[in-house]
Amino acid sequence: MVREKIEIVEVGVRDGLQNDPANASTDMKLEFIDRLLEAGVRRLEAASFVNPRAVPQMADSKDVMARVPRGRGARYIGLALNARGLADAIDAKCDEVNFVVSASDGFGIRNQNADTAETVKRFGEIAEGAREAEIFCSVIVTTAFGCPFDGEISEERLLGVVGDLLDHKPDELAIADTIGVATPWDVKARMDAVQDLLASRGASVPLRLHVHNTRNTGIANVFAAVEAGVRIIDASCGGLGGCPFAPKATGNISTEDVVFMLERAGFDTGIDLDLLIKTAHWLEEALGHSVPGMVAKAGGFPANVL
Ligand code: ZN
Numbered sequence: 001m002v003r004e005k006i007e008i009v010e011v012g013v014r015d016g017l018q019n020d021p022a023n024a025s026t027d028m029k030l031e032f033i034d035r036l037l038e039a040g041v042r043r044l045e046a047a048s049f050v051n052p053r054a055v056p057q058m059a060d061s062k063d064v065m066a067r068v069p070r071g072r073g074a075r076y077i078g079l080a081l082n083a084r085g086l087a088d089a090i091d092a093k094c095d096e097v098n099f100v101v102s103a104s105d106g107f108g109i110r111n112q113n114a115d116t117a118e119t120v121k122r123f124g125e126i127a128e129g130a131r132e133a134e135i136f137c138s139v140i141v142t143t144a145f146g147c148p149f150d151g152e153i154s155e156e157r158l159l160g161v162v163g164d165l166l167d168h169k170p171d172e173l174a175i176a177d178t179i180g181v182a183t184p185w186d187v188k189a190r191m192d193a194v195q196d197l198l199a200s201r202g203a204s205v206p207l208r209l210h211v212h213n214t215r216n217t218g219i220a221n222v223f224a225a226v227e228a229g230v231r232i233i234d235a236s237c238g239g240l241g242g243c244p245f246a247p248k249a250t251g252n253i254s255t256e257d258v259v260f261m262l263e264r265a266g267f268d269t270g271i272d273l274d275l276l277i278k279t280a281h282w283l284e285e286a287l288g289h290s291v292p293g294m295v296a297k298a299g300g301f302p303a304n305v306l
Helices: 012-019 026-038 061-067 083-091 105-112 116-133 155-166 184-200 218-227 255-264 273-287
Strands: 007-010 043-049 075-080 096-102 136-142 172-177 207-211 232-235
Touching: 007 255, 012 026, 012 043, 026 043, 026 061, 026 273, 043 061, 043 083, 061 075, 061 083, 075 083, 083 096, 083 116, 096 105, 096 116, 105 116, 116 136, 116 155, 136 155, 155 172, 155 184, 172 184, 172 232, 184 207, 184 218, 207 218, 218 232, 218 255, 232 255, 255 273
Parallel strands: 007 043, 007 232, 043 075, 075 096, 096 136, 136 172, 172 207, 207 232
Antiparallel strands: none
């Protein structure tokens, strides 16, 4: 039987390490990428072209991109928040660029110095630049379920932002629970609502979910998204991560936990769980601290003992 595919976007190298206290070296990032590719990861956030003063952990993004393995089928994503970042991502030969729009004004102003309306406008320019350069361009809607500064984000507000973004024709739409406040029911309801909006606009834009496991709902939220038909999931090896602009946001849901759950359910993630677990263990050594993922602690499904 052909298994249905679910694509994992590994965000550990960027979203994960950019908030890790260990301040990973360029060599360490490249070894991390190599290990992820060995495990079967084929799409990963590798770089961020934002002001290095704001995010010093990503200041070596150009060097990382200059040395990433090519020809192994991997697609490397660079984060860009303005035209200069887009130009840098293109120069660095990123395969894709991700732009961020906050669903809340409070987070947008702190993260990008612009409210939602202004950031949507900026996305229009980025999307046009990306089309000209023929580089795949995703937009990530952050704080889509709640904001550390503005509190509740209504479904109407989220749909309004998504609707405005669709005018600029993103290649992919990611919905992000930046501070880990969503419950599975929120995820189901909002993913359904976004898909209804896409259908009503005749837009066939792939949907992607990005969750943080701050309140332990991460894996349940991935389940809810998959149940709602989402087939692209962000995760970070070991559950690394956080966000320098979201107070107390903890890591992404761990890739091993997601891969274990999805493969047991019969989906094909293309990822070798044992190699991924080994990579999580290597991360603990390399960073000098433990990682929060659960499956890396327990291992995969037990083999038969004869
Ligand atoms: Zn994140």
